[in-house]
Amino acid sequence: MDDFALAVVVNPALSAGLLANTVGTLATGLGSRFPALSAGQVSDQTGLWFDTSSRLPMPVLQADADTLQLLLQRCQQRDSRTALVVYPAFARDIQQIETYLTEVARRDLSAEPLDGIALCGPRKWVRSLTGSLKLLR
Template sequence: MTDEIRIAIIVNPALPLGLLANTAGAISIGLGARVPALAARRLTDRHGRTIDISSSLPVPILQAPADTIRSLLLKALLPSQDYAIVPFPAFARSLHDYRAYEAAFPDRDLAMEEIDGLGLAGPSKWIKSLTGSLKLLR
């Protein structure tokens, strides 16, 4: 990834608050795992207390309906680039074991799935081209 990385998380505002928070949290973990430079740092205060940072970049949480999120996902996947693309398909919520999700995923078609959220990390221009018209979640 280039030095000028930008992050965006897009969620469906129609989700109940708890599911919205869960979706954003799960996507954030995926982005951090895919691009460790986003948060793989520690800071120490003057008394020697060390913490892990939350993010080295702003993390805007944007809103869009599920069909728009799915469309953004499919656009993001078109050019096979080295960008972080972390979707949260709605069907994943019914599976409480990652192994079940992993087993079910190959039989799914992302173009037909409802997508509750999407995390993107990559060059600023790419992120803006996909999310520039979206509003912040309020």
């Protein structure tokens, strides 16, 4: 993972709560795809053990709805070293993974509003897709 980068890209028009939920969900997807993103466990000087966060910086960037769709299109051609996690807006109302999987299979994500996208892969690939995007503030 030395030459890897990751980025989370969200629509800044979302409310703070939806932004937080979207970022958390996308980050979980990246960790699921690449468990090596975690640096494992560590303990503090008192012996308290806990799980670490990502071993790579995780910038949270912003993009409007049209830019998110363009980013999705640009990710169509990628290799097995990459991860693409997509959070479509319709997922907000779904509570069960089985329902979500059924809904995704019925839909064309290029025609759906997206709340966010997360990417992980070779640094050059991630930067080529996200280098012009601004940090979420």
